Amino acid sequence: MHTHMTTTPFGRRPMSLGQIASQMTAKAMPETAVVNKWETFKNIREARDQLGATDRSLAILNALLSFHRETQLSAEGTLVVWPSNEQLSARANGMPATTLRRHLAVLVECGLIIRRDSPNGKRYARKGRGGHIEQAYGFDLAPIVARAEEFEYLAEAVQAEKRALKVAKERLTLLRRDTLKMIDTGIDESVPGNWGRVQQQYQDIIARLPRTAPRMLVEEICDELQDLHDEVRDILESFIKTQNPDGNESHSGRHIQNSNTESLPESEYGFREKNEAGGSAGENDNVKSLPKRDLPFGIVLDACPNLQEWAAGGEIRHWRDFLATAEVLRPMLGISPSAWLEAKQAMGERHAAITLAAMNQRSEKINNAGGYLRSLTEKAQAGKFSTWPMIMALLNAELNASKIANTTGAKPRSEDQSRQYAVSDALLKSLERPKR
Incomplete structure (x- = not known):
């Protein structure tokens, strides 16, 4: 008996090119592909902003993965799970039905799952002789297997960006401290210089720093502060040299x-x-x-x-x-x-x-x-x-x-x-x- 693999959603839900692209990716994955579902989910969670996923949609994805009995997801096995909304809601910490449907749609749009809807929209599996599943209607987890390497790469990129941002913030803190203290030293020791201008320049640079700044802006402000830091340090060092005739x-x-x-x-x-x-x-x-x-x-x-x-x-x-x-x-x-x-x-x-x-x-x-x-x-x-x-x-x-x-x-x-x-x-x- 031949079965048909559905490619369109049930009812009034529209079909999009993105959904077709997800299905193409899942269809093209190697037959020998095997991934650990929880390690892959960890990468997805790390790269959720790049994928367009939300915290609640990932809670639903976590619940969907829990309905697959095996820890390893294999292209050779069945990757469709068919929990009801009630079961999903229970494993998603009691999420309301309307919220559940909305975030399921987010997972589909992100290309993390594929809908395999039955003729009447219900989720179920049909078993053949010996208890073997012949046809399943529900949510296909094949994109998680097919895009596992992509998720890992995105997660590494996010981690690298976080590390770079941390380094930039550390540099910013050190530059702010050093520059301010050197300006205070110049003023306290009456070193010749237009310290009012230097202080105003420092304030103008710091004023551009928002409460939450992206790495590029932090690095840009660090570069400007570095120039000001070097200028102030040169003033102090040069003044010391001019006060030492033997040394200069x-x-x-x-x-x-x-x-x-x-x-x-x-x-x-x-x-x-x-x-x-x-x-x-x-x-x-x-x-x-x-x-x-x-x-x-x-x-x-x-x-x-x-x-x-x-x-x-x-x-x-x-x-x-x-x-x-x-x-x-x-x-x-x-x-x-x-x-x-x-x-x-x-x-x-x-x-x-x-x-x-x-x-x-x-x-x-x-x-x-x-x-x-x-x-x-x-x-x-x-x-x-x-x-x-x-x-x-x-x-x-x-x-x-x-x-x-x-x-x-x-x-x-x-x-x-x-x-x-x-x-x-x-x-x-x-x-x-x-x-x-």
Whole structure:
């Protein structure tokens, strides 16, 4: 006697292409396929969001699996179970009939089970001679066997995503702690810097973090916090180096301060004879100990506020504006195109522009800007020049001006009153040490 394997649902339930695809997958599974139903169910539960299943639908699937007597599901055996709604409801913790039907439909749509409805919609099995089941109508568990490898792969991917999210959250916690404590240290020790801007930047980054954030957003915020963390750390480390003349004798601020000599023609050789920049080659050997990271844009602007006077519109918003303003400033300082080109080739365009901005900030102490730039270019070519100490020296000069203003009651040199700094006793002692 021939039996027909039903492929469409009973009654008014519609047929979908997804249901046909599930049936095709089940039909194509190898005849030797065997899986442990509870291990596979564990993988399904882990990957339920990717499959579109719900917690209640998985409770029903768990109940359906319990109606299959064997722990191993085999393609060679019968994979159809036929419990009534009452039996299913009892094993699904008393789930109401309407809820039961709704979540059975979810399992079908997810491709986890296939409906094998009888002509009248009832679930039952017909047995032949010897008690062998000839035809069963109910729910076919074949997709669980056919898609077992897919479920295992999805479960591993979910676990990997959870681990990555955990690592990202740990990194976020550490970055938040380190950055905040370093900012507090900079403020407490009166390290030169625009700490108000740094604090606001930190708050802006953290404000983008929702209560429950996906991994991609957490990693994006971590990257931004890492940049801010590195910036703050560089400020603190560079400030420590500038307070230790023996450890960092390449203090470019001293070059600027000692360059108030007689005006010389912009001759490279004549300038080297006078050594307007000051400092021997030995004094610059410690440049390797300075930070390898580029100077943060905000720190450079804090150290060289006078550059904004030459900017188009009176505002410098990013490095592109900074470089364009340096090109405008160069002829104003009397620097020849050839000296400027050599500086950019030796230092790089950005560091050459930073050097020019620093020279402009202390222009009253430099009589021959072109010769001074050529001297720094030579040092850069020899790998004995860095813009880090130059910028930190300017920030220190602002700190000293604020200290004098606090002592005498006079106004600081800077007109920007928001850039005044408090000075700790320990910092004053370190600044008052004589330089060699």
